[in-house]
Amino acid sequence: MPADLPLTPCSVLLLAGGRGQRMGGRDKGLVHWRGQPLIAHLQALVRSLGDDLIISCNRNPAQYAAYADRLVSDDSDDFPGPLAGIRAGLAVARHTHLLVLPCDVPGLDASLLQGLLQCAARHPQQPVMVRHGEHWEPLICVIPVMHAALFESAWHAGERSPRKILLALDAQPLQCLPDDPRLANLNTPEALAQTHGGGNASI
Numbered sequence: 417m418p419a420d421l422p423l424t425p426c427s428v429l430l431l432a433g434g435r436g437q438r439m440g441g442r443d444k445g446l447v448h449w450r451g452q453p454l455i456a457h458l459q460a461l462v463r464s465l466g467d468d469l470i471i472s473c474n475r476n477p478a479q480y481a482a483y484a485d486r487l488v489s490d491d492s493d494d495f496p497g498p499l500a501g502i503r504a505g506l507a508v509a510r511h512t513h514l515l516v517l518p519c520d521v522p523g524l525d526a527s528l529l530q531g532l533l534q535c536a537a538r539h540p541q542q543p544v545m546v547r548h549g550e551h552w553e554p555l556i557c558v559i560p561v562m563h564a565a566l567f568e569s570a571w572h573a574g575e576r577s578p579r580k581i582l583l584a585l586d587a588q589p590l591q592c593l594p595d596d597p598r599l600a601n602l603n604t605p606e607a608l609a610q611t612h613g614g615g616n617a618s619i
Contacts, residue, residue, distance in 0.1 A: 423533040424513050424540070424558065427468035429505035430458050431498050431555060432480060432519040433490055443475050445519035449602060457522035459483040462529070468510040472501030498555055499578050503571055506564035512540075518555045523598045531590050532558050543587040545579075549594030554579035556599070557587070 432445030432455055445455035455471065462469060471484040480487055488504035490496055498518070505514055513536055517524065528546070535544040536558040543560065546553040555578065559567075563585060570581050592599065 422537055423530065424536040425511050426466060426513040426515045426533065426536075426558065427470060427505070427509035427511045427561075428462045428465055428515045428517070429470045429472060429502065429509075430455060430462070430484070430517055430519055431472050431501045433472040433474040433498075433501045443473075445471075445473065446476060446479055449522055453479075454522055454602070455480065455483050455519050458517055458519055458524070461524060461526065462515070462517070465515070465529070465533075466511065470505050470508065472504055497576050499567070499571060499576050499581075502559070502578055503564075503567050506559065506561055506567055509561045509564075512561055514559045514561055516555060516557050516559060518601075520602050521556065521599060522602065523600050524556070525598055528590070528592070528598055532556075535588055535590050536560075539588045543582045543585050544590055545582050545587040546592060546599065547589040548592040548596050548599055551594075552579055552583070552587075552589075553599060554582055557582060 446453045449457065459469065467485065469485045470488055471480045472488050473480045474489050477487050486508065488501070488508060490500040490504065492500070502516055505516065515529070515532065532544055532546070541560055541562070544558045546556040566585070567581060575581060
């Protein structure tokens with residue numbers, strides 16, 4: 417892929433609206449890692465990408481507001497899953513594409529995001545999704561906002577899997593190594609403890 421390919425302008429959605437079951441019910445985005453809340457690490461990574469940083473959260477909006485241009489929340493109070501947050505982000509995105517990232521993968525770096533956005537520039541009408549080995553990562557993706565209505569119709573038809581919708585839209589892969597450390601998911605106290613910084617909650 418040409419190194420000078422222009423990056424696709426995008427809105428950014430950070431997903432922090434989960435129930436936090438694997439984290440003992442704590443609000444994952446506000447759990448500390450290396451001295452800061454997980455959400456702060458992602459916010460620092462993406463802040464330079466544009467003027468439309470959206471956080472999907474269902475709790476503690478006052479704390480999340482410090483890291484976002486706008487907040488969205490699910491349209492039900494039973495924590496229906498990440499697809500609900502993606503729908504909410506697509507509904508308000510100001511740019512043609514929405515970069516979606518989970519709050520509990522703080523090892524992501526600028527090189528990976530650049531790869532996603534360059535791939536999106538080459539395939540402007542298709543989603544781009546990280547794949548490591550043969551495993552897709554549907555919550556690390558770029559979605560053309562033009563598909564928002566399709567996400568809505570799939571939701572109302574009972575679909576709850578972002579991966580299935582993205583693959584149905586012929587998602588293009590950003591291929592990573594099977595054991596890429598940037599994709600480590602820190603969604604349990606044990607996972608946090610195995611990395612530097614520990615896992616003390618801020619709330």
